[in-house]
Amino acid sequence: MNILDAHFVPAVDGVAYGLLLFVVAAGLSLAFGTAGVLNLSHGALYAIGAYTGAELSDGTWGGLAVGLAAGTAAAAAAGAGLSAATIPLARRGHLAQALLTFGLALIGGNLLIEFFGADELPVRVPEALDSSVTLLGHRYPAYRLCFILMAVLLAAFGTWVLTRTRVGAAVRASADDPQMLATTGHSPRAVHTGVLAAAGALAGAAGVLGAPIIGPGAGTADTVLMLSLVVVVLGGLRSLWTTLFAAIAVGEVQTLGVSVAPDWAPYLLFAAMAAVLIVRSQFTEPATSAAHGGGDGGSDPVEWLRRRLSASFKGRGAGAATAPSAATASGSGDGASVGTRSGTGTPEAGGRSGGGRNALPWLLRGGSADGDLASRVRQAAPLLLLLGVLIALPTLLDAYTISLAGSALALGLLAVSVTILTGYAGLPTLGQTAPFAVGAYATANLADAGWTVGPVQVVVAAIAAAVFSLVTGPAVIRARGTTVLMITLAIGELASAAINQLKSVTGGADGLVGFPPTQALWGGEGMVDESEVYNYALAVAVVAVAVTLLVLRSPAGKLLTGTRNAEARMRASGHPVGRYLLMAHIGAGALAGVGGSVMVTVQQYLSPADVGFEIAAFALLAVVIGGSTSVVGALIGAGLIVSTRDWLAGSWPGHGHLLLGVLFVAAVYLLPRGLAGLRLGSGSGGRGTAKAGPPPSDHDSVPAGKVTP
Numbered sequence: 001m002n003i004l005d006a007h008f009v010p011a012v013d014g015v016a017y018g019l020l021l022f023v024v025a026a027g028l029s030l031a032f033g034t035a036g037v038l039n040l041s042h043g044a045l046y047a048i049g050a051y052t053g054a055e056l057s058d059g060t061w062g063g064l065a066v067g068l069a070a071g072t073a074a075a076a077a078a079g080a081g082l083s084a085a086t087i088p089l090a091r092r093g094h095l096a097q098a099l100l101t102f103g104l105a106l107i108g109g110n111l112l113i114e115f116f117g118a119d120e121l122p123v124r125v126p127e128a129l130d131s132s133v134t135l136l137g138h139r140y141p142a143y144r145l146c147f148i149l150m151a152v153l154l155a156a157f158g159t160w161v162l163t164r165t166r167v168g169a170a171v172r173a174s175a176d177d178p179q180m181l182a183t184t185g186h187s188p189r190a191v192h193t194g195v196l197a198a199a200g201a202l203a204g205a206a207g208v209l210g211a212p213i214i215g216p217g218a219g220t221a222d223t224v225l226m227l228s229l230v231v232v233v234l235g236g237l238r239s240l241w242t243t244l245f246a247a248i249a250v251g252e253v254q255t256l257g258v259s260v261a262p263d264w265a266p267y268l269l270f271a272a273m274a275a276v277l278i279v280r281s282q283f284t285e286p287a288t289s290a291a292h293g294g295g296d297g298g299s300d301p302v303e304w305l306r307r308r309l310s311a312s313f314k315g316r317g318a319g320a321a322t323a324p325s326a327a328t329a330s331g332s333g334d335g336a337s338v339g340t341r342s343g344t345g346t347p348e349a350g351g352r353s354g355g356g357r358n359a360l361p362w363l364l365r366g367g368s369a370d371g372d373l374a375s376r377v378r379q380a381a382p383l384l385l386l387l388g389v390l391i392a393l394p395t396l397l398d399a400y401t402i403s404l405a406g407s408a409l410a411l412g413l414l415a416v417s418v419t420i421l422t423g424y425a426g427l428p429t430l431g432q433t434a435p436f437a438v439g440a441y442a443t444a445n446l447a448d449a450g451w452t453v454g455p456v457q458v459v460v461a462a463i464a465a466a467v468f469s470l471v472t473g474p475a476v477i478r479a480r481g482t483t484v485l486m487i488t489l490a491i492g493e494l495a496s497a498a499i500n501q502l503k504s505v506t507g508g509a510d511g512l513v514g515f516p517p518t519q520a521l522w523g524g525e526g527m528v529d530e531s532e533v534y535n536y537a538l539a540v541a542v543v544a545v546a547v548t549l550l551v552l553r554s555p556a557g558k559l560l561t562g563t564r565n566a567e568a569r570m571r572a573s574g575h576p577v578g579r580y581l582l583m584a585h586i587g588a589g590a591l592a593g594v595g596g597s598v599m600v601t602v603q604q605y606l607s608p609a610d611v612g613f614e615i616a617a618f619a620l621l622a623v624v625i626g627g628s629t630s631v632v633g634a635l636i637g638a639g640l641i642v643s644t645r646d647w648l649a650g651s652w653p654g655h656g657h658l659l660l661g662v663l664f665v666a667a668v669y670l671l672p673r674g675l676a677g678l679r680l681g682s683g684s685g686g687r688g689t690a691k692a693g694p695p696p697s698d699h700d701s702v703p704a705g706k707v708t709p
Contacts, residue, residue, distance in 0.1 A: 007256055007259055007260065008136065008138050009138055009140060010255045010256045010258075010259045011252065011255070011256050012135070012140060012144070013144070013251075013255040013256075014248070014251040014252035014253075014254065014255040014256045015148060015248055015251060015252075016144040016145075016147055016148050016213065016251070017213065017251035017254055017255055018247045018248035018249065018250055018251025018252065019147065019148055019151035019152070019244075019247065019248065019251070020147070020151065020206055020209075020210040020213060020214070020251070021224070021227050021228055021231050021247040021250055021251055022151060022155065022231065022243060022244050022247035022248070023151055023154060023202055023203075023205065023206035023209075023210075024042065024046055024202065024203050024206045024224055024228045025228040025231035025232050025235070025243055025246075025247055026155075026158060026202055026240060026243060027042065027045070027198070027199035027200065027201070027202030027203045027206075028042045028199065028203075028228050028229070028231075028232050029232050029235070029240075029243055030171075030195055030198060030199045030202070031079075031195065031196055031199040032232065034171055034195050035083070035192050035195040035196055035199075036090070036094075037082070037083075037086050037097055037101070037196060038094040038097045038098045038101070038482060038485075039082065039097070039101045039196075039199070040098050040101040040102040040105055040225065041082065041101040041102070041104045041105035041108060042101075042199070042203055042225055042228060043105065043220075043221035043222055043223075043224045043225030043226075043228070044078075044104070044105040044108040044109055044112075044221050045075045045078055045079060045199075045200045045203035045204055045207070046075075046203045046204070046206055046207040046210075046220075046221060046224045046225075047108070047109065047112055047207060047216060047220060047221040047224075048071065048074050048075045048078055048108070048112065048203075048204055048207065049071035049072065049074070049075045049203060049204030049205060049206065049207025049208045049211075050071070050207035050208065050210065050211040050214075050215075050216035050220065051071075051112055051115075051116045051121065051207075051216045052067060052070050052071035052074050052204075052207075052208065053067035053068065053070075053071045053123070053207060053208030053209075053211050054067075054116075054121035054122070054123045054211050054215070054216050055067075055116065055121065056070055056071075057123050057124045057125065057211075058124060059124040059125065059126060059127065059130075060126060061126050063124070063126075064125065064126060067208050068205065068208045068209065071204045071205065071207055071208035072201045072204045072205045072208065073201075073204075074204060075200040075201055075203050075204020075205075075207065076197045076198070076200045076201035076204060077197070077200070078108070078200050078204075079196040079197045079198070079199050079200020079201065079203075080193050080196060080197040080200070082101070082104070082196050082200070083192055083193040083195075083196040083197070084193070085100065085104065086100065086101070086196075087189065087192065088669070089668070092672065093481075094481070094482045094485070095422075095428045095485070095620075096624075096668050096672075098485065099617070099620065099621060099624060099664055099667070099668050100664065100665060100668045100669075102617050102664060103660070103661040103662070103663070103664020103665045103668070104661065104664075104665065105221070105225075105661070106657040106658065106660050106661030106664065107657070107658055107661035107662065107665070108661075109221060109657060110654075110655060110657045110658035110661065111658070113218070113654075114654075114655075116216070118218060119217070120215045120216065120217030120218075121211075121215065121216050121217070122215075123211045123212045123215060123216075125143050125212050128142070129142050129143040129146055130142075130143065133145065143212055143213075144213065147209055147210070147213065150209060151209075154205075155240060155241075155244055158240060159240050159241075162240070170186050170191055171191060171194075171195060173186075222613075226493065226613075227250055227254070227269070229273075229486070229489070230246075230250055230269050230270065230272070230273045231243060231246050231247045231250050232246075233273045233276055233277060233486055234246035234249070234250070234272060234273065234276055235247070250269060253265055253268050253269055254269075263501065266497035266500065266501060267494060267497050267498075267501075270490045270493040270494045270497065271490075271494060273486070273490045274475065274487055274490035274491060274494065277479065277483055277486050277487045277490065278475045278478075278479070278487065280483070281478050281479035281480075281483055281487075382632045383549075383631075383632050386632055386635065386636070387542065390405070390409075390538055391538070393405050393534070394531040394534055394535065399530040399531075400530075401647065402530045402531060402534045403530050403533070403534070403602060404642055404643065404646050404647055405534060405639070405642075406530075406533055406534045406537040406538075406598070406602035407599065407602055407603065407642055407646070408638050408639040408641075408642040408643070409534075409537045409538060409541045409598060409602075409635075409638075410537065410595045410596070410598040410599035410602060411595070411599075411615070411618065411619065411622065411638040411641065411642055412541065412595070412622070412634060412635040412638035412639065413541055413544055413545075413591055413592070413594055413595030413598060414432060414433070414436050414592050414595040414596075414615070414619045414638075415619045415622035415623055415626070415634040415635070415637060415638045416544075416545060416548060416591060416631050416634045416635065417432050417435075417436075417588040417589070417591040417592040417595065417619075418432050418588070418619045418620055418622070418623050418634070419623050419626075419628070419629065419630070419631060419634045420548070420552070420584055420587065420588040420591070421584065421585065421588045422620070422623055422628060423623065423627075423628035423629035423630075424552060424557065424560050424561055424564060424584065424629060425560055425563065425564060425580075425581055425584040425585070425588075426480075426563070426564035426567075427476060427477070427480075427484050427488075427581065427584075427585070428481075428484055428485050428620070429476075429484065429485070429488040429616075429620070430485050430488050430489040430492060430613070430616045430617065430620065431476075431487070431488030431489055431490075431491040431492035431495075431616060432488070432492075432588065432589075432592050432616060432619060433492050433495070433592075433611045433612065433613070433615050433616040433619070434468065434472070434491050434492050434494075434495035434611075435465035435466075435468050435469050435588075435589035435590075435592040435593050435596075436465070436592040436593065436595055436596040436599075436611055436615070437495055437496075437499060437596060437611035438461075438464050438465045438468045438495075438593055438596065439461035439462065439464060439465040439592065439593025439594060439595065439596030439597045440461070440596030440597065440599055440600050440606055440610070440611060441499075441505065441506055441512070441596075441606065442457075442460055442461045442464040442465075442593070442596075442597070443457045443458075443460070443461050443596065443597040443600040443601065444512045444515055444600050444606050445505065445512075446460060447515040447516050447517075447518065447600070448512070448515040448516075450516070452516050452517065452518055452519050452526060453518075453519050453521070453522055454518045454519060454520050454521070454536060454540070454601065455521070457518060457597050457601070458540055458594055458597050458598075461593040461594060461596060461597035462590040462591075462593045462594050462597075463590070463593075464593060465589045465590050465592055465593025465594075465596070466586050466587075466589050466590040466593065468589060468593075469585050469586045469588070469589025469590070470582075470586050470589075472491055472585075473581075473582045473585040473586060473589075474582070475487060475491070476488060476491075476585060477578055477581040477582050477585060478578070489613070489616075492613060492616055493613070495611070496608060496611070496612055496613070499608050499611070500608060506608075507606075509607075509608060510607075511605060511606050511607030511608065511610075512605065512606045512607075513604070513605040513606075515604075517533075517601075517604065518533075518536070518601045520532070520536045527601075533601060533602055534602075536601065537598045537601065537602055540594065540597075540598055541598065544591060544594050544595075545631060545635070548587075548591060548631060549631060551587065552631070556580075556583075559575065559580055560580055560581075560584050561629075562575075563575070563577050563580050563581065596611070618638075618641050618645075618660075619638070621637065621641060621663070621664055621667060622634050622635075622637030622638040622640075622641055623637065623674075624637070624667050624668065624671065624674060625637030625640060625641075625667045625671060625674055625675060626674045626675055626676060627671075627673055627674025627675055627676030627677055628673075628674065629676070630674060630675070630676035632676075633674050633675045633676045636675060637667075637674075637675075640663070641660070641663065644656075644659050644660055644663050645659075645660055
């Protein structure tokens, strides 16, 4: 048997698998490219169809037809419901949508398991398809050949609908010009709902027809979602045919690639995804602040600065002042801006001009007088209160709850690193678990080698994670908006693939366990008592957070905030924006590495699930709960997540994901500016009161276009 014969069946399997992914990805592309919804619950829609089809299958053609109709209708209804859920978030960018739909996916997954059971359901196909046929001298399942034919017909039908019908014209118009569509008598909202219902129907139909290929079970929805995201990134949003070719390529990597190069196949998909995104970002000018992390549509900072200068000098009867540079920029939601030095009369707090002061820090504060004692006390009060509560915990809680508090500190450090990137640098990320994992595995391997001194472990973990972030930083810092999310997601998934492959270092899927406990200081004993471990974790967290706050409130931190608020003005005034963002990426990576080290010390074991995509989503949720620029809020958010996942879910076994999903949904809807926004919003807003930062938001630098062949 030659090499072609040996790999013929895997190659045809790759076509079938790729066409399955194409049907799912077509719906995902339709939702994102036309309706503008980044739907991370699309895998759950596939699961709805798969479970429904499997439940109704009885080995007859009628059972297959009924299952197909019911599964498609159920997923379409869920898609229509998703439209109603995401419409209120239309002005908040794709990050809020991603978190909401991820929470809905957690809820939907838990409900599906509750209704259909956790075991994989058997799927019975008609007897005529439950056989093999001869294909070029090889026996091949008849059902898969039939599925290939149906998927090709579906691709042709979808192309015809989008390009040759009035429905397709309305869909394309809703993406290109919703206002013009409304003038023709069509409701953009109705089209939005119809598009998401159609996307859900495609996912549901793929689930029913694909259930005999990828059976409904735990993890199926996540796998399908991740692979579909890769297909959409590789194929783009503007052509179903490029999506089709990308899907077949992904299918071949998943089947033929595993057969030919099993060691490299896990890396190929997400490496290709990252490469495509990086290349696209290199040919796109870095967006200004609205795309950079921008806010909620605030006013132009140039106009804002002119108004402030005018009001200041009119109040003093001053003469005309030199206008600042008119470089084009878009302000963030908090109204802060960055300006160059403006003559000799720099406005200060209270509308006064002070001759020797630099305008930049004043502008970055939004004109507030945060240097006075009362303001400093107000700023420090939440942090001091939180520290007091954390110090008192060992005297109030049992051993298990104390260990959960230690885990919350580790997740909190990861969340603070996400705050630096998302809130301060304007780079929303789903990949901070990669440096987090580097720090965690560095600590575990050091302990296993006999290096058990805590400070040594923390420093080595921070350095290793910083080096990792230095290597990956150039791929991240040029992109903006949703592209950053996808690049960092790819980096995180590549790190997960490496963890599963490098078994000699990571233990693979089994993880690492049995290494010696950490010593708090040189010459001490290994910490085994939960209170000792918690106090060590708290000490490390206090030092790490203190250093982080010092940097963020230093001139370097102000420059970083200015980069987020008005990138174009910063570039026009000669600031090396790329260098600032790279340093922020490295610093955030080092902090995440410290969090990984703390996690290993607290848990005394390490598995791939501790550093996977779900943890990245939890860290981003903690930032949303706390507020995009609130370090204390991120720590509180991490504590709320850990208490929900590990403590509250303990009283309702089997429903941890349901509770976390509810937390995701509630945080997105009820806390658009986080807990910090509630606190600051209820204040007097007087002198020294800082404005809450904008909600975490993003706007893709590449506008969503129509879906055409």
